[in-house]
Amino acid sequence: MQTQPPVIDAHAHCGIIDRSWPQSFADYARQAAATDIAGVALFSPVQEIYDRYDAHFADTADWQRRRRESNAHLLSFNSDELTVYPYFFIWNDFAVEQLSTAHCGIKWHRHADEPMYAYGDPRCRKALAEIWRRRLPVVLEEEFGNTVRFIRELAQGITVIIPHLGMLNGGFRAIAGAGLWELENVWADTALAGPGEISSYIQSYGHRRLMFGSDFPFGDPFQELENVRRLQLAPAVENAVLGGNFIRLQAGVDHGTDRADGKRGIEGSGQ
Template sequence: MVIDAHAHCGIIDRSWPQSFEDYARQAAAADIGAVALFSPVPEIYDRHDRRFADTPAWRLRRRESNAYLLSLDPAELTVYPYFFIWNDFAVEQLSAAHCGIKWHRHAGEPIYQYDDPRCRSALDKIRLRRLPVVLEEEFDHTLRFIRDLANGITVIIPHLGMLNGGFRSIIAAGLWELENVWADTALASPGEVREYIRRFGHQRLMFGSDFPFGDPYSELQKIRSLKLDPAAEAEVLGGNFIRLQIGVSTDQRGGCGNQQGQSKGPLAGR
């Protein structure tokens, strides 16, 4: 089964065609059988206002956006919903169905309050649940998060570091060598994917499309065009994601994914 480890899906923000139906049509053409879904950024905070101040309306918007992903229970795909966390650090909203955390901002956008005690408490809860964190942050914040805050937490750097300071900056910092630091291939160049595998192996690398900004079919063909060893390709296209998710701790027998833990996919009944 091909698993897309990086896709955005929502219904509040209409700036892109990014509903689940939009994704499912593209996934079917690409032979993708499962997907990790994140809320779109505009459903979480106002990325265009550096002085963004949270409000009850935004907190409700975030709750509704994260809940939408939990509601998805399609017949054609296995859905692994990730919880998009913001500065209210509302980990009390985490359910057994959540399979990971999305932690995201770009330069010039509102910043995460890393010194807020609630941030440390949220990370403790994430660590206890063994939830992986997809971290898309500026380079200095990426270094601090991994070196100082995320001890015992698996951190996935998306796009092979393209928006976290760059692939080579992450190499120079020695982050790719750390056992708890993983990567996804979304929008990364074929050359960077080849170099990552040559230098660091394929065991912590996962296929991702970055839908709607990336096309799932094209992104999948990018990986297949590399002509990797079949076993390595199978791991990158799904096996590594499954291995990572098996470590997620939940309070329900069915594990994370699809409709309150009742996953129909490869983690069902584990």
Template sequence: MTDPMPVIDAHAHCGILDRSWPQSIEAYAQQLAETDIGGAALFSPVMEIYDRYDESFVDTPAWRRRRKESNAYLLSLETAGLTVYPYFFIWNDFAVQQLSPAHCGIKWHRHAGEPAYRYDDPGCRSALDEIRRRHLPVVLEEEFDHTVRFIRELADGITVIIPHLGMLNGGFPAIAASGLWAQENVWADTALASPDEVREYLRRYDHRRLMFGSDFPFGDPYAELQKVRSLQLDPDVEAAVVGGNFLRLQACVSHR
């Protein structure tokens, strides 16, 4: 008998430097107690990477040390019953020299009113070349115009995951109207998206590039997983969304 496909949370935050939310690995593990989640893609919290409340934020050696410590923390995590897939949270120093063979992807994140990525910096292009070489997927949470530019101009040959079914990237309808969802290199996760948007995505774009995510600590892993399961999908489709697609994507990552 074939073992069931493991359930993987493709979108969770975990750290110990930012204490504004209970987001340690212990806090996350506690929330998994009533689930069958067996693995998680973990990202550093934003406030461990840059000051999101200072639009004119100027980087400093102290912030660079903080980022390095935060990203390294995810590499150190070992928790019984949970496979950790650490993602590297990149910022404007584009420090891809810190990438480890253990990194499974990239987190690229900002919201409106926050410090901006320097997309025209030569270091950005160099970083994307390294990300492309390693076949690392990028979880891109950005304003709509930057999302479109990133995918159409910068990310050729890179898998881009738009989280929350686009909720914070301009919204599901705007991403759909732009044609991005139809691109083969553009994936999505279900974190905090409405059941209706999950259904609509599946109806229009199939299930091959959609992954379950919780957005812990902002979303509850149990509730977010139940949201997907309440859709009563075909068993093969559900298995792909809650774990199989993530593992298929990870199989492409070069750990060199």
């Protein structure tokens, strides 16, 4: 008899600098306590990474410091109730030298009216090569054209997770029309997605590359979890979506090196 996998929230934000939302780890843990969520993938809030309200944002030493502090904060949690899977939020300095063996993925994020990633910068390709080497999944939230380019051209061989079932990447149907959902390296999460889209995805593409996510603090972990459970999926399918798929994806991450130069880490991932 197979053991039921733990419930893992594959999409949540947690910050230390941005106070615009209640989004501390304590805030998340308090909401998750009303559920059977046992682990969570955490990303920094956008406003700790770049100024999303300045379309012509130019990076500074102070913003680089903020990013370091924010990303490092996610590595500091030690909880008996929740297993934390920290994701590194990458920006245009492409600072993969800050990756450690504890990192479990990459957050790559911008909206259409926000500062753009410097895809033409040679450091971008080098960063993607390091991400590929570490087998880190990338949660990609981008406008539609850049999503297609990223998956088809830039990130070949990298597992890409499209959040919200594509809601902010051009839409579920646009992603389907581009033939992305059917690709083996393209996954999705359910954060803030409607029941119709979740059901449609499973019917069309199966359940093995779909993961539950809450998008805390914008989504409520309890409510987002109930949205999946109300679909009354077959037990094996529900177990996979709520945690089994995330655990299987994380099993492929290479936690054996601690630096972008390939030198071995000392203590491993701690996961």
